[in-house]
Amino acid sequence: MSILLGRPPGDRPPSAAPGHTGSRATRILGVATLVGLVGLCLCAFIFSPPDSRPGPEPGSRIGQFDAVRLMYVHFPAAIWTYSALGLCALASGVYLWRRGVWWDRLAHASAEIGVLLCAVTLLTGMIWGRPIWNTWWEWGDVRVVTTLVLFLTYAGYLALRSVPAAPEARARRSAILGVGGAVLIPIVNRSVEWWENRTLHQQSTLEELRIEDLTLFTLVLGIAVMGVFFLWILIHRFRLAWLEAEVESAGLEAALAERRAEAGEVAATGAGAGGTGEGGSAP
Amino acid sequence: MREVLLVAAKDLRIELRSRVLLFQVAPFAVATLVLLGFALDADRSALRNFSPGLFWVAVLLTALLAAQRSVAVEHAGRAADALLLSATSPARIFAGKALALAAQLAVLEALLGVAMVVLYDARVEHFGLAVASAAAATVGIAAAGTLYGVLAAPMGVRETLLPVLLLPVFAPVLIGATRAFGDALGTAAVNGWAWFGLLGLFALVYAVFGALAYGPLLEAEA
Amino acid sequence: MESAVWLRDAVCCRGRFPALAGVDLDVAEGEILLLRGPNGAGKTTLLRLLAGLATLDGGRGTVLGCDLGSDRRALRPQVGLLGHDLMLYEDLTVVENLRFFAALAGASDAESRAALERLEVAPRLADVPLRRLSAGQRKRVAAASLAVRRPRLWLLDEPHAGLDESGRGAVNRLVRDAAGRGATVVLASHEAPAAAEVATRTVHLVGGIVAGRSPDSPAAPASSSPAAAPPPIEQVSDA
Numbered sequence: 056m057s058i059l060l061g062r063p064p065g066d067r068p069p070s071a072a073p074g075h076t077g078s079r080a081t082r083i084l085g086v087a088t089l090v091g092l093v094g095l096c097l098c099a100f101i102f103s104p105p106d107s108r109p110g111p112e113p114g115s116r117i118g119q120f121d122a123v124r125l126m127y128v129h130f131p132a133a134i135w136t137y138s139a140l141g142l143c144a145l146a147s148g149v150y151l152w153r154r155g156v157w158w159d160r161l162a163h164a165s166a167e168i169g170v171l172l173c174a175v176t177l178l179t180g181m182i183w184g185r186p187i188w189n190t191w192w193e194w195g196d197v198r199v200v201t202t203l204v205l206f207l208t209y210a211g212y213l214a215l216r217s218v219p220a221a222p223e224a225r226a227r228r229s230a231i232l233g234v235g236g237a238v239l240i241p242i243v244n245r246s247v248e249w250w251e252n253r254t255l256h257q258q259s260t261l262e263e264l265r266i267e268d269l270t271l272f273t274l275v276l277g278i279a280v281m282g283v284f285f286l287w288i289l290i291h292r293f294r295l296a297w298l299e300a301e302v303e304s305a306g307l308e309a310a311l312a313e314r315r316a317e318a319g320e321v322a323a324t325g326a327g328a329g330g331t332g333e334g335g336s337a338p
Numbered sequence: 339m340r341e342v343l344l345v346a347a348k349d350l351r352i353e354l355r356s357r358v359l360l361f362q363v364a365p366f367a368v369a370t371l372v373l374l375g376f377a378l379d380a381d382r383s384a385l386r387n388f389s390p391g392l393f394w395v396a397v398l399l400t401a402l403l404a405a406q407r408s409v410a411v412e413h414a415g416r417a418a419d420a421l422l423l424s425a426t427s428p429a430r431i432f433a434g435k436a437l438a439l440a441a442q443l444a445v446l447e448a449l450l451g452v453a454m455v456v457l458y459d460a461r462v463e464h465f466g467l468a469v470a471s472a473a474a475a476t477v478g479i480a481a482a483g484t485l486y487g488v489l490a491a492p493m494g495v496r497e498t499l500l501p502v503l504l505l506p507v508f509a510p511v512l513i514g515a516t517r518a519f520g521d522a523l524g525t526a527a528v529n530g531w532a533w534f535g536l537l538g539l540f541a542l543v544y545a546v547f548g549a550l551a552y553g554p555l556l557e558a559e560a
Numbered sequence: 561m562e563s564a565v566w567l568r569d570a571v572c573c574r575g576r577f578p579a580l581a582g583v584d585l586d587v588a589e590g591e592i593l594l595l596r597g598p599n600g601a602g603k604t605t606l607l608r609l610l611a612g613l614a615t616l617d618g619g620r621g622t623v624l625g626c627d628l629g630s631d632r633r634a635l636r637p638q639v640g641l642l643g644h645d646l647m648l649y650e651d652l653t654v655v656e657n658l659r660f661f662a663a664l665a666g667a668s669d670a671e672s673r674a675a676l677e678r679l680e681v682a683p684r685l686a687d688v689p690l691r692r693l694s695a696g697q698r699k700r701v702a703a704a705s706l707a708v709r710r711p712r713l714w715l716l717d718e719p720h721a722g723l724d725e726s727g728r729g730a731v732n733r734l735v736r737d738a739a740g741r742g743a744t745v746v747l748a749s750h751e752a753p754a755a756a757e758v759a760t761r762t763v764h765l766v767g768g769i770v771a772g773r774s775p776d777s778p779a780a781p782a783s784s785s786p787a788a789a790p791p792p793i794e795q796v797s798d799a
Contacts, residue, residue: 151554207506214502218495221575223615227558228489231551232503235485238547239507246510246536250517306576314581318767341664348649348660355651355689411649419613420647424664424709425637557632 076294084287091280098273099127106270122186127273129179131281132172133202139169139285140209140236147233150226156300159226162233164292166212168285173206201244208236222303341426345434350441352411359404359442367400367446371453382459389460390519390526391512393450398479398508400446402501405483408439409491418556428553432484436548440480447472463524471518471534475511478541482507485548488555510540564589564624564713564744565610571618572602572609579605581768582619587746592739594759595748602768603748604644607715610746611641624713637665640711642719646702650691654681654701657690658708665709675704680730695722700730707734713744720751728754 106123107116146162149155180199181191193199212232216225353359374392378384385392412418412435421431451472454460462468486507490499514536521530565587572580579602587593595603608614610623612632621628626635641647648657658672676686679700690698699722706714714735720728728751735745735758749755756762764771 204506204509211503211506214499215490218499219575220492221573221615224492224558227554231555232489235507235547235551238543239510242510242536242540242543246513249532249536250513303576307573307578310576311571311578311581314578314768316767318581318769318771344660344663348652348656351656352649352651411651415650416643416645416647417649419641419643419645420661420705421664422613423611423636423639423641423647424661425666426664 076291076298078290078294081287081290084283084290088280088284088287091276091283095127095273095276095280098269098276099124103127103269103273119187122183123270125179125183127277128281129176129183130274131277132176132179134278135281135285136169136172136176136202136205139165139172139289140205143169143209143212143233144237147230148237150230151234156222156226159230160293160296160300162230163216163296164289166209166216166233167292168288170206170209170213172281172285173202173209177202177206197244197248200247201240204243204247205236205240208239212236222300341430342434342437345421345426345431346437346441349408349411349435349438353438353442358407359446363400363403363407364446364449366403367396367450368453370396370399371450371457375457385458386460387525389454389458390523391516392458393454393460393519394475394512394515396450397443397447397475397515398505398512400450401443401479401483401508402504404439404442404446405487405504406496406500408435408484409487409496412488413491422556428556429549431556432549432552433545436477436480436484436545439484440476443476443480444473447476460523462522464522464530467530467534468519468522471515471522471530471537474534474537474541475515475518478511478537478544479508481541481544481548482511485544485551485555488552492558507544511537514540562589563587563622564591565621565746566623567619567621569619570609570616570621570628572605572614573617574605574614578617579768580609583765583768583770585763585770587744589744590739590742592735592745592747592758592760594755594762595746595765596750596752596762597748597765597771601765603765604717605768606765607641607643607717607746607748610713611639611715612636613641638712639715640706640709640713641715641717642699642702642706643717646690646698648690648698648702648705651689653687653689654693655686657701658705661705662708667708667710672704672708675707676701678707678730678734679704680726696724696727699723700727703731703734707738711743714738714746716745716747716749718749718751719747720749720754732758 103124105118105120107118107120109115110117143162143166146158146165150158150162177199180202184193184199185191212229215232216229218225220228371392374396375385378388378392412421451468455462483504486504487500490496490503514533517526517528518530518533518537520526521528521533563586565585567583567585570580570583570585571578581602583602583606585606595606597603605614609616609621609628612623612626612628612635616628623635624638626632626638628635649660652660654676655672658676659669662669662672676683681697681700681704685693685697690701693701699719703719716731716735719731719735723731732754735747739745739758739760745758747755747759
């Protein structure tokens with residue numbers, strides 16, 4: 056992954072920072088994302104059939120009909136939400152262990168994208184739930200409720216990151232919070248599961264669906280496209296954090312020079328400044 | 339262990355002297371219960387049915403204040419630095435502060451419990467279950483509150499940041515404690531002791547996580 | 561002689577601001593070093609860095625044989641810091657504060673009583689909450705809690721500020737005793753006469769670096785009587 060994201064900053068002189076967040080990898084991934092999106096739209100909206108099958112009464116049809124097309128976004132977004140936030144927790148853990156800024160930036164980038172994808176997951180889920188479950192929100196479903204808590208947890212993580220602080224202190228606090236999220240989520244999942252002890256959609260959506268070849272293909276395509284998209288903006292976000300750090304450290308160089316100049320000024324007027332400070336002590 | 343008790347005793351002694359818990363946090367807790375009563379239109383049967391959940395919502399909101407107070411004590415006058423400069427391991431400081439916070443929460447819960455019985459007409463059917471699950475929940479809340487309190491502490495935005503970070507963490511406690519109390523108060527037909535197990539697990543996980551993470555957090559503050 | 565403090569090009573940031581912009585400093589064991597400099601020169605940050613409470617953002621440093629980059633946890637228990645903030649609990653009484661920190665450091669109650677006596681804290685104040693003491697009285701209590709811990713390196717930030725004549729004398733006696741027992745002392749002070757009385761050497765800090773680094777040899781040995789040492793301030797004024 057370090058090949059994609061760029062070498063750790065320690066390995067290169069400061070001037071070697073990229074001038075922008077693009078790289079050959081992002082250009083390839085970007086084109087792949089665009090092409091994939093066009094393909095996904097064609098498959099999801101035109102080629103794949105709506106979900107419908109014969110109902111119990113003769114002549115009737117049941118199923119999710121056109122709402123099933125939301126799955127091609129919802130399901131991949133959910134998978135990559137969990138991957139992104141898992142990556143954030145993992146990078147946070149490695150940061151605590153190995154202490155490299157590289158891991159801190161990776162955690163930050165993946166958390167931001169993870170929260171974004173989590174919002175997409177929740178929104179598409181609610182839009183899908185309205186026609187299918189006849190409600191925007193279903194408290195009885197473990198995944199829905201757990202995902203909301205997950206969203207709130209990592210929104211808190213981003214809130215913590217947004218507070219101005221010394222970079223190392225912020226990295227350390229954020230890393231602990233990132234790991235804390237990974238500690239929390241299994242407990243939330245288990246407790247919500249016991250709480251209602253029934254799940255509406257984990258089996259229902261996939262097993263009841265009449266999985267045709269094209270439906271399955273579209274679903275897999277959605278996951279792949281979303282994955283490429285995730286990787287694409289992850290690299291951009293990571294390199295942006297890198298640039299931000301470069302700007303910060305360039306600022307530090309300037310601040311250091313300024314600070315030393317301050318000492319020079321005083322030295323120039325040396326004895327005078329010293330003398331006023333010590334006026335009281337002069338015998 | 340000696341150091342754990344020293345830190346805990348110190349926190350409790352500060353509380354006894356400043357009386358913040360008694361004069362500020364406790365009235366807040368009771369006022370919360372009263373407002374929740376208004377929210378449910380003071381319907382006696384509804385209040386009794388929902389009393390476990392309302393009780394724990396009040397406890398968790400109160401715990402936010404108590405956790406803030408626990409951190410503020412160390413940050414006024416930078417006493418946290420003095421703790422860092424002592425040879426005490428951060429895990430012991432964490433344990434001591436969590437213990438003191440748990441003791442304070444236990445007192446508040448006792449008060450809220452009485453208020454719940456009086457105001458909501460709740461009846462405790464299984465006293466043992468109620469006490470055991472409250473104890474497990476309290477340890478979990480205290481451990482999480484101590485950890486996340488110091489996480490949000492050194493910033494100028496502690497008052498607003500801590501609730502954002504801590505309330506999602508409290509979600510499983512609220513679910514578990516409400517269910518366990520539902521059984522203990524006879525308002526829900528569930529197995530309360532299973533929920534007690536979940537609360538115990540939460541307490542264990544956060545006690546261990548907190549003890550491990552407290553050191554790096556104190557370092558980050560320095 | 562062992563070196564208690566060794567800093568090379570030390571940089572230390574408060575937020576984004578480089579409070580220390582490349583400090584070179586050597587302090588020998590047993591020395592009493594006076595840090596001087598205008599407000600904002602970086603004195604407090606330097607003391608916090610030496611205490612292992614601030615991170616080293618550039619350069620290298622060793623304090624009491626502990627590396628400031630990797631070994632701060634081992635350093636801290638050996639250091640005593642008297643800062644602007646007293647690092648005590650306002651709601652506890654004088655004795656409770658002292659007992660708590662003495663117990664954490666493994667010292668006895670008798671030692672904390674003795675420390676209070678040395679700082680001339682009136683016995684009637686022992687059971688008064690810190691909150692109700694005057695600034696000078698609090699400072700004495702803070703100094704006493706430092707003495708109880710018997711640190712190897714004393715870092716004193718304006719120890720004389722707010723103290724009356726007898727208080728300054730008590731602080732100076734404490735500093736001399738500590739140095740006499742082989743501890744090293746670094747103090748920052750604007751109270752020139754009181755500080756110059758004990759200091760064996762003066763370093764001037766300006767704009768986050770050591771200004772007018774005098775070419776003179778390492779340090780006056782600790783064994784030389786502090787009173788006999790030349791008034792160090794004049795060295796700096798001449799520079």
